[in-house]
Amino acid sequence: MKRKYIIGVGLAMAIIATVSIGIIVNKNNTDLNNITANNDVADENEDGFETYTYITDEMLENSETSTMYPELKSEFTPEIMFNESDAIALVTITTIDGASMEYSAYGMTYGTMVVDNIIYGNIEVNENGLVGFFKPGGLVSVADYDAHDNQAAVEKRDYLREQAGIEIDKENSYMNLKVENDVELEVGKTYLAYLHFRDKYGKYEIVGLRNGLREVNVAQQTRVKTQSLDLNNIQIKNNVTGEWEDLDQYIQENIEVYE
Amino acid sequence: MKKYVNKMILSMFALVIGAFISTNVFAMTPTWPNDAKFDRGVSNAYYYVDGTATSYTSRINAAVDNWVDTGWGWNPIYLYPVASNYATHIDFYVSNYQQDAVLDNYTLAYAGFWDINSNRLSPAGYGPSVDYFYTEVKMNEIFDIQTSTIIHEMGHCFGLAHSTDHYSIMYPTLEGTYVTTVQKADHDTINYLYN
Numbered sequence: 001m002k003r004k005y006i007i008g009v010g011l012a013m014a015i016i017a018t019v020s021i022g023i024i025v026n027k028n029n030t031d032l033n034n035i036t037a038n039n040d041v042a043d044e045n046e047d048g049f050e051t052y053t054y055i056t057d058e059m060l061e062n063s064e065t066s067t068m069y070p071e072l073k074s075e076f077t078p079e080i081m082f083n084e085s086d087a088i089a090l091v092t093i094t095t096i097d098g099a100s101m102e103y104s105a106y107g108m109t110y111g112t113m114v115v116d117n118i119i120y121g122n123i124e125v126n127e128n129g130l131v132g133f134f135k136p137g138g139l140v141s142v143a144d145y146d147a148h149d150n151q152a153a154v155e156k157r158d159y160l161r162e163q164a165g166i167e168i169d170k171e172n173s174y175m176n177l178k179v180e181n182d183v184e185l186e187v188g189k190t191y192l193a194y195l196h197f198r199d200k201y202g203k204y205e206i207v208g209l210r211n212g213l214r215e216v217n218v219a220q221q222t223r224v225k226t227q228s229l230d231l232n233n234i235q236i237k238n239n240v241t242g243e244w245e246d247l248d249q250y251i252q253e254n255i256e257v258y259e
Numbered sequence: 260m261k262k263y264v265n266k267m268i269l270s271m272f273a274l275v276i277g278a279f280i281s282t283n284v285f286a287m288t289p290t291w292p293n294d295a296k297f298d299r300g301v302s303n304a305y306y307y308v309d310g311t312a313t314s315y316t317s318r319i320n321a322a323v324d325n326w327v328d329t330g331w332g333w334n335p336i337y338l339y340p341v342a343s344n345y346a347t348h349i350d351f352y353v354s355n356y357q358q359d360a361v362l363d364n365y366t367l368a369y370a371g372f373w374d375i376n377s378n379r380l381s382p383a384g385y386g387p388s389v390d391y392f393y394t395e396v397k398m399n400e401i402f403d404i405q406t407s408t409i410i411h412e413m414g415h416c417f418g419l420a421h422s423t424d425h426y427s428i429m430y431p432t433l434e435g436t437y438v439t440t441v442q443k444a445d446h447d448t449i450n451y452l453y454n
Contacts, residue, residue, distance in 0.1 A: 071408055072432045083386065105363050106363070156377075
């Protein structure tokens with residue numbers, strides 16, 4: 001009798017614990033799912049900056065993904081990335097505001113981020129505490145793509161669509177441009193980023209494709225607040241191997257050696 | 260027992276030698292997923308040189324000549340220049356890259372892939388995975404583009420992906436490419452794709 005009682009209590013506690021964990025995990029996932037597109041600009045209050053992305057499910061449904069395969073003059077080694085960067089920092093992405101072909105032959109996604117730790121160089125922070133960024137590629141409208149493309153190329157596409165009897169709304173049809181060996185950016189996530197300041201636009205270009213943007217092993221934020229991270233206890237993701245590496249070791253081997 | 264062991268060792272040795280030989284004799288340059296390539300073949304193909312790229316006409320023609328006659332034997336490529344791009348396989352342009360953008364400053368050229376309905380092809384990171392109607396080569400106006408770069412981009416157009424072999428014209432960076440013309444592996448891969 002006593003044994004059955006103990007087993008019963010133990011079972012009940014296990015069930016309660018499982019249900020509790022499920023509720024907590026589900027709540028966290030629900031919070032992350034609330035990072036969806038809206039028309040509000042990032043707005044800071046005491047709880048941090050609200051995250052935002054301009055990309056909606058409808059835009060993704062009306063898009064074609066396209067990868068560009070550049071021949072580069074050289075690989076983005078740590079030394080080259082260091083030499084091309086005005087700053088190297090841990091940053092958290094706050095907003096992804098848009099993308100356009102105006103800023104690069106690849107198109108550039110633009111948005112804002114907060115700077116958590118500066119590892120090298122200096123960063124100009126805006127009055128509102130945010131820094132503007134550019135990242136190659138992005139979801140651009142066909143209209144924007146055509147406006148910056150060679151005229152003969154645009155005319156050919158229009159001709160082929162006409163021959164096929166296809167009409168498209170260029171303003172609301174999209175191309176999801178990606179560069180070979182680049183990685184995705186997500187709002188609320190923290191990254192080690194190599195940054196080159198583009199004076200003309202007052203924003204920092206993230207340099208080096210997958211070598212210059214490495215996810216940090218801290219929780220994704222739903223409202224972004226500046227974090228002061230302990231560099232000795234941080235890991236960054238190697239986008240080639242998928243392995244996590246110690247940041248302090250990376251800094252010693254790939255940044256401090258070039259200072 | 261000893262006879263059996265000896266036979267095993269001999270068989271394994273033969274296997275290793277065979278693998279080594281076959282790897283070197285029939286080396287291939289990587290291709291796009293599903294061996295994606297021109298849906299119209301390459302035996303009667305056309306190319307267009309845009310007004311923006313006329314200064315590169317002689318180098319483009321030299322690159323075409325290298326693909327038509329690689330020096331490694333016969334392949335099915337026959338390419339002709341035409342004045343209009345409406346029915347072409349490969350269109351050459353010089354594009355406006357941004358001088359203050361780092362990636363633009365490191366890019367010599369890139370290739371794009373399109374289907375007959377003007378849909379741009381290639382799922383992220385894997386290259387075109389279905390056959391395509393035409394391609395574009397967009398050269399960077401910042402640089403003096405060499406014939407070897409044009410050959411490289413044309414390789415993408417024909418269906419060759421980047422290679423990790425420094426002695427392939429399809430190595431992804433100019434600095435890391437130790438050759439300037441189509442190599443046997445590249446030539447063999449064209450025959451594999453289009454025959």
